Amino acid sequence: MDPLEGEASSPIEYEPVSVKDVLVEMKDxxxxxxxxxxxxxxxxxxxxxxxVLRxxxxxxxxxMRARMSLLMAARSPDDAEQLAPVLGIVTAADTISDAAGDISKIVLEEIGLPEAMRAAxxxxxxxxxxxxxxxxxxxxGRTLKDIDLESETGVRVIALRRGTEWLLNPGPETEIEADDVALLRGPDSEIPAVYRELTETAYEPPASAPQAIDDLGRAVDTIVHMKNLSELAVDLAYSSVLFDSEELAEEVRNLEVEVDALESRFEAWVxxxxxxxxxxxxxxxxxxxGTSTEAISDAAVEISEGVLREIEAHPVVRMAVQESDxxxxxxxxxxxxxxxxxxVTAGVPDADVTMSVIAVRRxxxxxxxxxxxxxxLRDGDVVIAKGTRTAAEQFEGLAG
Incomplete structure:
Protein backbone atom coordinates (compact mmCIF):
# COMPACT_ATOMS: atom_id res chain seq x y z
CA MET A 1 0.00 0.00 0.00
CA ASP A 2 1.20 3.53 -0.73
CA PRO A 3 2.62 5.02 2.49
CA LEU A 4 0.36 8.03 2.08
CA GLU A 5 -2.76 5.85 1.89
CA GLY A 6 -3.89 5.29 5.44
CA GLU A 7 -6.97 5.68 7.57
CA ALA A 8 -8.67 8.00 5.09
CA SER A 9 -9.09 5.19 2.55
CA SER A 10 -10.69 2.82 5.10
CA PRO A 11 -14.34 2.78 6.19
CA ILE A 12 -15.03 4.96 9.25
CA GLU A 13 -17.56 3.56 11.71
CA TYR A 14 -19.26 5.42 14.54
CA GLU A 15 -17.53 5.02 17.90
CA PRO A 16 -18.91 6.34 21.22
CA VAL A 17 -16.07 8.81 21.78
CA SER A 18 -16.00 12.09 23.68
CA VAL A 19 -16.69 15.06 21.41
CA LYS A 20 -14.47 17.10 23.71
CA ASP A 21 -11.54 14.72 23.22
CA VAL A 22 -11.99 14.73 19.44
CA LEU A 23 -12.09 18.54 19.36
CA VAL A 24 -8.92 18.79 21.44
CA GLU A 25 -7.14 16.36 19.12
CA MET A 26 -8.37 18.29 16.08
CA LYS A 27 -6.98 21.50 17.60
CA ASP A 28 -3.58 19.90 18.26
CA VAL A 52 1.67 16.71 6.28
CA LEU A 53 -0.35 14.55 3.90
CA ARG A 54 -0.37 11.67 6.41
CA MET A 64 -15.92 12.47 10.32
CA ARG A 65 -15.96 11.08 13.87
CA ALA A 66 -16.68 14.53 15.28
CA ARG A 67 -19.62 14.99 12.87
CA MET A 68 -21.02 11.58 13.85
CA SER A 69 -20.74 12.37 17.55
CA LEU A 70 -22.36 15.79 17.13
CA LEU A 71 -25.29 14.27 15.25
CA MET A 72 -25.77 11.74 18.05
CA ALA A 73 -25.61 14.52 20.68
CA ALA A 74 -28.33 16.73 19.13
CA ARG A 75 -31.63 15.72 20.78
CA SER A 76 -33.57 18.99 20.73
CA PRO A 77 -33.71 22.37 18.95
CA ASP A 78 -31.73 23.90 21.83
CA ASP A 79 -29.03 21.24 21.37
CA ALA A 80 -28.92 21.97 17.65
CA GLU A 81 -28.49 25.72 18.28
CA GLN A 82 -25.65 25.17 20.75
CA LEU A 83 -23.93 22.53 18.63
CA ALA A 84 -24.06 24.48 15.37
CA PRO A 85 -20.97 26.58 16.28
CA VAL A 86 -19.15 23.38 17.28
CA LEU A 87 -19.90 22.01 13.82
CA GLY A 88 -18.35 25.23 12.49
CA ILE A 89 -15.21 24.47 14.51
CA VAL A 90 -15.01 21.04 12.90
CA THR A 91 -15.43 22.49 9.40
CA ALA A 92 -12.82 25.18 10.08
CA ALA A 93 -10.31 22.59 11.29
CA ASP A 94 -10.79 20.72 8.02
CA THR A 95 -10.25 23.98 6.11
CA ILE A 96 -6.94 24.46 7.95
CA SER A 97 -6.00 20.87 7.15
CA ASP A 98 -6.73 21.35 3.45
CA ALA A 99 -4.74 24.59 3.38
CA ALA A 100 -1.78 22.86 5.00
CA GLY A 101 -2.01 20.07 2.42
CA ASP A 102 -2.01 22.63 -0.39
CA ILE A 103 1.09 24.26 1.12
CA SER A 104 2.95 20.94 1.29
CA LYS A 105 2.11 20.21 -2.35
CA ILE A 106 4.12 23.28 -3.33
CA VAL A 107 7.13 21.11 -2.51
CA LEU A 108 5.82 17.68 -3.57
CA GLU A 109 4.43 18.80 -6.92
CA GLU A 110 7.22 21.29 -7.61
CA ILE A 111 4.74 24.09 -8.23
CA GLY A 112 7.58 26.56 -8.15
CA LEU A 113 9.77 28.20 -5.55
CA PRO A 114 12.74 30.49 -6.23
CA GLU A 115 16.16 29.12 -5.30
CA ALA A 116 16.94 32.39 -3.50
CA MET A 117 14.13 31.79 -1.02
CA ARG A 118 16.23 30.05 1.64
CA ALA A 119 18.73 32.90 1.64
CA ALA A 120 15.88 35.24 2.55
CA GLY A 141 13.37 2.87 24.94
CA ARG A 142 13.75 5.99 27.10
CA THR A 143 11.25 8.64 28.17
CA LEU A 144 11.62 12.30 27.24
CA LYS A 145 12.06 13.07 30.94
CA ASP A 146 14.95 10.62 31.17
CA ILE A 147 16.61 11.99 28.02
CA ASP A 148 16.03 15.63 29.13
CA LEU A 149 16.61 16.65 25.52
CA GLU A 150 15.16 20.16 25.60
CA SER A 151 17.07 21.22 28.72
CA GLU A 152 20.34 19.82 27.39
CA THR A 153 20.14 20.99 23.77
CA GLY A 154 17.12 23.23 23.23
CA VAL A 155 15.77 20.68 20.72
CA ARG A 156 12.14 19.66 21.27
CA VAL A 157 10.26 16.53 20.16
CA ILE A 158 7.04 18.17 18.94
CA ALA A 159 5.37 14.96 17.72
CA LEU A 160 5.93 11.24 17.16
CA ARG A 161 4.35 8.97 14.55
CA ARG A 162 4.24 5.28 15.42
CA GLY A 163 2.95 3.50 12.31
CA THR A 164 -0.36 5.27 11.67
CA GLU A 165 -0.72 6.48 15.27
CA TRP A 166 0.22 10.08 16.05
CA LEU A 167 1.47 11.18 19.48
CA LEU A 168 0.91 14.93 19.56
CA ASN A 169 2.42 17.14 22.25
CA PRO A 170 4.45 14.29 23.81
CA GLY A 171 5.02 14.79 27.53
CA PRO A 172 7.81 13.87 29.97
CA GLU A 173 6.57 10.30 30.37
CA THR A 174 6.32 9.66 26.60
CA GLU A 175 8.74 6.90 25.62
CA ILE A 176 10.60 7.00 22.32
CA GLU A 177 10.55 3.63 20.55
CA ALA A 178 12.65 2.21 17.75
CA ASP A 179 11.26 3.02 14.27
CA ASP A 180 9.22 5.97 15.58
CA VAL A 181 9.11 8.91 13.18
CA ALA A 182 10.16 11.89 15.30
CA LEU A 183 9.61 15.55 14.45
CA LEU A 184 12.29 17.70 16.04
CA ARG A 185 12.47 21.48 16.32
CA GLY A 186 15.43 23.45 17.60
CA PRO A 187 18.45 25.64 16.89
CA ASP A 188 20.61 24.91 13.85
CA SER A 189 23.67 24.47 16.04
CA GLU A 190 22.17 21.57 18.03
CA ILE A 191 20.08 19.72 15.43
CA PRO A 192 22.98 17.77 13.77
CA ALA A 193 24.14 16.08 16.99
CA VAL A 194 20.61 15.22 18.15
CA TYR A 195 19.68 13.93 14.69
CA ARG A 196 22.75 11.67 14.58
CA GLU A 197 22.02 10.28 18.05
CA LEU A 198 18.39 9.65 17.09
CA THR A 199 18.84 8.13 13.65
CA GLU A 200 22.47 6.90 13.64
CA THR A 201 22.93 8.86 10.39
CA ALA A 202 24.40 12.27 9.65
CA TYR A 203 22.13 15.28 9.29
CA GLU A 204 22.34 16.92 5.89
CA PRO A 205 21.26 20.57 6.07
CA PRO A 206 19.62 22.20 3.03
CA ALA A 207 22.10 23.34 0.40
CA SER A 208 23.09 26.98 0.58
CA ALA A 209 21.14 29.30 -1.67
CA PRO A 210 22.29 32.25 -3.76
CA GLN A 211 22.01 35.78 -2.41
CA ALA A 212 18.39 36.79 -2.01
CA ILE A 213 16.74 39.45 -4.14
CA ASP A 214 15.63 42.37 -1.95
CA ASP A 215 11.96 42.25 -2.93
CA LEU A 216 11.94 38.47 -2.58
CA GLY A 217 13.43 38.82 0.89
CA ARG A 218 10.65 41.21 1.84
CA ALA A 219 8.06 38.78 0.45
CA VAL A 220 9.47 35.88 2.50
CA ASP A 221 9.67 38.00 5.66
CA THR A 222 6.02 38.98 5.09
CA ILE A 223 4.82 35.40 4.55
CA VAL A 224 6.59 34.25 7.71
CA HIS A 225 4.86 37.04 9.64
CA MET A 226 1.52 36.07 8.06
CA LYS A 227 2.13 32.48 9.11
CA ASN A 228 2.87 33.48 12.70
CA LEU A 229 -0.20 35.73 12.91
CA SER A 230 -2.42 32.98 11.43
CA GLU A 231 -1.12 30.49 14.01
CA LEU A 232 -1.89 33.00 16.76
CA ALA A 233 -5.37 33.55 15.30
CA VAL A 234 -6.10 29.81 15.42
CA ASP A 235 -4.85 29.58 19.01
CA LEU A 236 -6.95 32.58 20.07
CA ALA A 237 -9.99 31.27 18.20
CA TYR A 238 -9.99 27.94 20.04
CA SER A 239 -9.41 29.74 23.35
CA SER A 240 -12.29 32.14 22.67
CA VAL A 241 -14.60 29.13 22.29
CA LEU A 242 -13.25 27.15 25.24
CA PHE A 243 -13.48 30.15 27.57
CA ASP A 244 -16.48 31.83 25.90
CA SER A 245 -14.47 35.03 25.54
CA GLU A 246 -15.88 37.64 23.19
CA GLU A 247 -12.74 39.75 23.71
CA LEU A 248 -10.48 36.98 22.37
CA ALA A 249 -12.89 36.42 19.47
CA GLU A 250 -12.64 40.11 18.57
CA GLU A 251 -8.84 39.81 18.53
CA VAL A 252 -9.19 36.94 16.07
CA ARG A 253 -11.06 39.33 13.77
CA ASN A 254 -8.32 41.95 14.24
CA LEU A 255 -5.67 39.38 13.31
CA GLU A 256 -7.60 38.32 10.21
CA VAL A 257 -7.76 41.96 9.06
CA GLU A 258 -3.99 42.25 9.60
CA VAL A 259 -3.30 39.07 7.62
CA ASP A 260 -5.46 40.37 4.75
CA ALA A 261 -3.42 43.59 4.68
CA LEU A 262 -0.16 41.65 4.77
CA GLU A 263 -1.32 39.44 1.90
CA SER A 264 -1.76 42.53 -0.30
CA ARG A 265 1.77 43.67 0.52
CA PHE A 266 3.10 40.15 0.02
CA GLU A 267 1.61 39.94 -3.47
CA ALA A 268 3.15 43.31 -4.35
CA TRP A 269 6.64 42.16 -3.24
CA VAL A 270 6.29 38.93 -5.24
CA GLY A 290 -0.12 33.52 0.43
CA THR A 291 -3.56 32.25 -0.58
CA SER A 292 -3.38 29.27 1.80
CA THR A 293 -2.19 31.44 4.68
CA GLU A 294 -5.13 33.78 4.23
CA ALA A 295 -7.47 30.75 4.21
CA ILE A 296 -6.09 29.69 7.61
CA SER A 297 -6.81 33.09 9.15
CA ASP A 298 -10.34 33.00 7.67
CA ALA A 299 -10.86 29.57 9.26
CA ALA A 300 -9.85 31.02 12.65
CA VAL A 301 -12.69 33.56 12.37
CA GLU A 302 -15.10 30.71 11.58
CA ILE A 303 -13.99 28.87 14.74
CA SER A 304 -14.87 31.88 16.91
CA GLU A 305 -18.10 32.70 15.02
CA GLY A 306 -20.40 31.26 17.69
CA VAL A 307 -18.80 33.40 20.39
CA LEU A 308 -19.12 36.54 18.27
CA ARG A 309 -22.81 35.75 17.73
CA GLU A 310 -23.24 35.27 21.50
CA ILE A 311 -24.52 31.70 21.19
CA GLU A 312 -24.32 29.93 24.56
CA ALA A 313 -21.59 27.30 24.72
CA HIS A 314 -22.70 23.68 24.63
CA PRO A 315 -21.97 21.61 27.78
CA VAL A 316 -19.29 19.66 25.86
CA VAL A 317 -17.34 22.92 25.48
CA ARG A 318 -17.84 23.86 29.14
CA MET A 319 -16.44 20.43 30.11
CA ALA A 320 -13.28 21.22 28.17
CA VAL A 321 -12.97 24.56 29.99
CA GLN A 322 -13.30 22.93 33.40
CA GLU A 323 -10.45 20.52 32.63
CA SER A 324 -8.11 23.21 31.30
CA ASP A 325 -5.32 24.29 33.65
CA VAL A 344 9.12 41.70 28.43
CA THR A 345 12.12 39.49 27.58
CA ALA A 346 11.62 36.21 25.69
CA GLY A 347 7.94 36.39 26.62
CA VAL A 348 8.55 36.80 30.36
CA PRO A 349 7.31 40.10 31.86
CA ASP A 350 9.47 41.78 34.51
CA ALA A 351 6.64 41.61 37.02
CA ASP A 352 5.63 39.49 39.97
CA VAL A 353 3.34 37.22 37.96
CA THR A 354 3.88 33.86 36.23
CA MET A 355 2.39 34.68 32.84
CA SER A 356 3.94 34.26 29.41
CA VAL A 357 3.28 37.11 26.97
CA ILE A 358 2.58 35.84 23.44
CA ALA A 359 1.73 38.97 21.49
CA VAL A 360 1.04 42.67 21.80
CA ARG A 361 -1.30 44.75 19.63
CA ARG A 362 -0.10 48.36 19.64
CA LEU A 377 4.66 47.37 27.60
CA ARG A 378 3.01 50.79 27.54
CA ASP A 379 -0.45 52.21 28.03
CA GLY A 380 -2.89 51.37 25.24
CA ASP A 381 -1.21 48.04 24.45
CA VAL A 382 -3.51 45.04 24.11
CA VAL A 383 -1.60 42.07 25.51
CA ILE A 384 -2.27 38.38 24.85
CA ALA A 385 -0.73 36.17 27.54
CA LYS A 386 -0.84 32.52 28.65
CA GLY A 387 -0.80 31.07 32.17
CA THR A 388 -2.87 29.56 34.96
CA ARG A 389 -6.25 30.97 35.91
CA THR A 390 -4.86 32.41 39.14
CA ALA A 391 -1.93 34.05 37.36
CA ALA A 392 -4.28 35.43 34.69
CA GLU A 393 -6.40 37.12 37.36
CA GLN A 394 -3.26 38.67 38.89
CA PHE A 395 -2.10 39.81 35.43
CA GLU A 396 -5.44 41.47 34.74
CA GLY A 397 -5.19 43.28 38.09
CA LEU A 398 -1.71 44.61 37.25
CA ALA A 399 -2.91 45.95 33.88
CA GLY A 400 -5.71 48.08 35.31
Missing amino acids: TAELLIDLSYSSVLHRSEALAEE LEERMDVLE LPDAVETLVRGVVDPGSGYA LRAAADIDDPVSLRGLIHL EILTRVEIEPASALDGTA PDEGWILVADTDVT
Missing part, protein backbone atom coordinates in the same frame (compact mmCIF):
# COMPACT_ATOMS: atom_id res chain seq x y z
CA THR A 29 -3.55 18.36 14.79
CA ALA A 30 -4.43 21.65 13.10
CA GLU A 31 -1.63 23.48 14.91
CA LEU A 32 0.93 20.81 13.98
CA LEU A 33 -0.27 20.81 10.36
CA ILE A 34 0.37 24.55 10.07
CA ASP A 35 3.84 24.19 11.56
CA LEU A 36 4.82 21.21 9.42
CA SER A 37 3.49 22.56 6.15
CA TYR A 38 5.33 25.87 6.39
CA SER A 39 8.52 24.15 7.53
CA SER A 40 8.33 21.82 4.53
CA VAL A 41 8.27 24.85 2.22
CA LEU A 42 10.73 27.06 4.07
CA HIS A 43 13.27 24.23 4.27
CA ARG A 44 12.32 22.56 0.97
CA SER A 45 11.73 19.19 2.67
CA GLU A 46 9.77 16.49 0.84
CA ALA A 47 9.93 14.27 3.94
CA LEU A 48 8.10 16.88 6.03
CA ALA A 49 5.62 17.53 3.21
CA GLU A 50 4.73 13.81 3.11
CA GLU A 51 4.11 13.84 6.86
CA LEU A 55 -1.54 14.01 9.15
CA GLU A 56 -4.16 15.49 6.80
CA GLU A 57 -5.61 11.99 6.41
CA ARG A 58 -5.78 11.71 10.19
CA MET A 59 -7.67 15.01 10.33
CA ASP A 60 -10.22 13.69 7.80
CA VAL A 61 -10.94 10.76 10.14
CA LEU A 62 -11.24 13.05 13.16
CA GLU A 63 -13.61 15.34 11.27
CA LEU A 121 14.75 33.20 5.56
CA PRO A 122 14.88 35.13 8.82
CA ASP A 123 17.31 33.82 11.43
CA ALA A 124 14.44 33.44 13.89
CA VAL A 125 12.97 30.46 11.98
CA GLU A 126 14.07 27.37 13.91
CA THR A 127 14.89 24.20 12.01
CA LEU A 128 12.26 21.44 11.97
CA VAL A 129 13.43 17.99 10.86
CA ARG A 130 12.01 14.50 10.51
CA GLY A 131 14.01 11.47 11.63
CA VAL A 132 13.35 7.75 12.11
CA VAL A 133 14.54 6.38 15.46
CA ASP A 134 17.26 3.77 14.90
CA PRO A 135 17.05 0.62 17.10
CA GLY A 136 20.60 1.36 18.24
CA SER A 137 19.84 4.96 19.18
CA GLY A 138 20.69 6.07 22.71
CA TYR A 139 17.19 7.57 22.87
CA ALA A 140 15.28 4.36 22.01
CA LEU A 271 5.25 40.79 -8.38
CA ARG A 272 8.16 43.22 -8.00
CA ALA A 273 10.57 40.31 -7.49
CA ALA A 274 9.32 38.78 -10.75
CA ALA A 275 11.06 41.57 -12.65
CA ASP A 276 14.43 40.66 -11.15
CA ILE A 277 14.63 36.90 -11.61
CA ASP A 278 15.26 34.78 -14.68
CA ASP A 279 12.23 32.52 -14.22
CA PRO A 280 9.14 34.37 -12.87
CA VAL A 281 7.12 31.13 -13.04
CA SER A 282 9.20 29.89 -10.10
CA LEU A 283 7.31 32.39 -7.93
CA ARG A 284 4.02 30.54 -8.45
CA GLY A 285 4.49 28.60 -5.22
CA LEU A 286 4.80 31.80 -3.23
CA ILE A 287 1.42 32.99 -4.52
CA HIS A 288 -0.10 29.65 -3.46
CA LEU A 289 1.49 30.11 -0.04
CA GLU A 326 -3.79 26.88 31.32
CA ILE A 327 -5.70 29.70 29.64
CA LEU A 328 -5.14 32.60 27.29
CA THR A 329 -6.12 36.05 28.49
CA ARG A 330 -6.40 39.49 26.91
CA VAL A 331 -5.67 42.65 28.86
CA GLU A 332 -5.35 46.31 27.93
CA ILE A 333 -2.60 48.27 29.68
CA GLU A 334 -3.99 51.29 31.50
CA PRO A 335 -1.87 54.47 32.00
CA ALA A 336 0.27 54.38 35.17
CA SER A 337 -0.75 50.76 35.87
CA ALA A 338 1.76 48.28 37.31
CA LEU A 339 2.41 46.89 33.80
CA ASP A 340 2.87 50.28 32.12
CA GLY A 341 6.62 50.43 31.33
CA THR A 342 7.24 46.75 32.16
CA ALA A 343 9.92 45.07 30.04
CA PRO A 363 -2.40 51.05 18.17
CA ASP A 364 0.35 52.72 16.12
CA GLU A 365 2.36 49.58 15.18
CA GLY A 366 -0.08 46.70 14.82
CA TRP A 367 0.78 43.22 16.09
CA ILE A 368 4.12 42.51 17.76
CA LEU A 369 4.93 38.83 18.25
CA VAL A 370 6.96 38.63 21.43
CA ALA A 371 8.71 35.43 20.35
CA ASP A 372 10.40 37.49 17.63
CA THR A 373 11.46 40.48 19.72
CA ASP A 374 11.64 41.91 23.24
CA VAL A 375 9.22 44.71 24.07
CA THR A 376 8.36 47.21 26.80
